[in-house]
Amino acid sequence: MSESMIIAETSKGIVSPVTAELVSAAIALGTNPTVIVPCTDSSIADSAGYDGVAKTIAIKGDCFTNYDASSWASAIDAVMPSGSIVVAATPQSKDLAARIAAKRGLAVVQDVVKIDGKNLTSPVFSGKAMQTVSATGDFVISVRANIFQSASEGTANVSVIDQSGDVATAVQEIMERASARLDVSEANVIISGGRGMGSPDNFSHLERIADVLGAAVGASRAAVDTWDEIPHNMQVGQTGKTVNPNLYIAVGISGAIQHLAGMRSSKYIVAINKDADAPIFSHADYGIVSTWEETLPILEAALSSMMS
Numbered sequence: 001m002s003e004s005m006i007i008a009e010t011s012k013g014i015v016s017p018v019t020a021e022l023v024s025a026a027i028a029l030g031t032n033p034t035v036i037v038p039c040t041d042s043s044i045a046d047s048a049g050y051d052g053v054a055k056t057i058a059i060k061g062d063c064f065t066n067y068d069a070s071s072w073a074s075a076i077d078a079v080m081p082s083g084s085i086v087v088a089a090t091p092q093s094k095d096l097a098a099r100i101a102a103k104r105g106l107a108v109v110q111d112v113v114k115i116d117g118k119n120l121t122s123p124v125f126s127g128k129a130m131q132t133v134s135a136t137g138d139f140v141i142s143v144r145a146n147i148f149q150s151a152s153e154g155t156a157n158v159s160v161i162d163q164s165g166d167v168a169t170a171v172q173e174i175m176e177r178a179s180a181r182l183d184v185s186e187a188n189v190i191i192s193g194g195r196g197m198g199s200p201d202n203f204s205h206l207e208r209i210a211d212v213l214g215a216a217v218g219a220s221r222a223a224v225d226t227w228d229e230i231p232h233n234m235q236v237g238q239t240g241k242t243v244n245p246n247l248y249i250a251v252g253i254s255g256a257i258q259h260l261a262g263m264r265s266s267k268y269i270v271a272i273n274k275d276a277d278a279p280i281f282s283h284a285d286y287g288i289v290s291t292w293e294e295t296l297p298i299l300e301a302a303l304s305s306m307m308s
Ligand SMILES: Cc1cc2nc3c(=O)[nH]c(=O)nc-3n(C[C@H](O)[C@H](O)[C@H](O)COP(=O)(O)OP(=O)(O)OC[C@H]3O[C@@H](n4cnc5c(N)ncnc54)[C@H](O)[C@@H]3O)c2cc1C
Pocket: 193, 194, 195, 196, 197, 219, 220, 221, 222, 223, 235, 236, 237, 238, 239, 240, 241, 251, 252, 253, 254, 255, 256, 257, 258, 259, 262, 272, 273, 274, 275, 278, 290, 291, 292, 293
């Protein structure tokens, strides 16, 4: 089944009820929906769980305080997985949908009022006539309100991609969210570094955090191949070790498919990468878009005080 990304409608810090209608529209398209919640506070995504939706992604960034078409489209496009895109037919979301469609080279159908398989019907000539187009591949639609029944509420399985640059708050939130899923003080933990660590000496930052947590240190193949000081027995991935810890922290690792093969079944995945486009973010329960230089000292301090 193909994927669809529903960009949730939000208002005054909450996810609007029309989002539940978009879920039904996405299911009518025969797609497997993920809900994307642009926000400044990821806790609002906790209410964005619906029957039929496996995953909710909160994209957290300061740019989402007020609507700015260009910065919203760039921030969402950077981290939203591929698939068809479904939004509400509000002026703001139609604008956003068109911009993201242009970035991704996708066709757009606005104001959809009927979905029959991949046949999409929308009004034209100020509603004097209806047109039906047949969509193929991935596409973008905006859906009018009060057409589709609202999907029932369900439990939201939220992952967060934090682009806010407020690393201290992000680290705090990682602790809270990870603690809700596992006992961090007793979790078996692996913290792995990639080529983004810059030099083998910088693995000492990972080792300090590992000491605090009683964790093991791993590495990507690029790190192992680049630096003689990082031994091959640390490599995680297709041609390295397969690991299945409660908590996996990937630092400066892009998230290549061969690395994911060795760690994607970890219970809770945290990713720290300065590139919002890094594929690792599509697999992380919590991703911080930042450098490790900024993030690791704050993470170490937070973990030290939690464990003491
Ligand atoms: C047959 C085969 C088998 C393979 N097996 C494995 C395997 O077992 N395991 C494995 O890992 N790979 C494996 N690979 C290699 C894999 O394809 C990738 O090349 C490798 O995983 C990339 O490692 P990386 O993410 O550390 O490096 P890169 O791809 O170079 O990524 C570095 C990342 O660090 C980020 N970064 C840079 N500076 C900073 C900073 N200051 N702060 C935060 N982030 C920063 C960058 O944005 C980038 O995303 C295999 C490849 C092949 C072909």
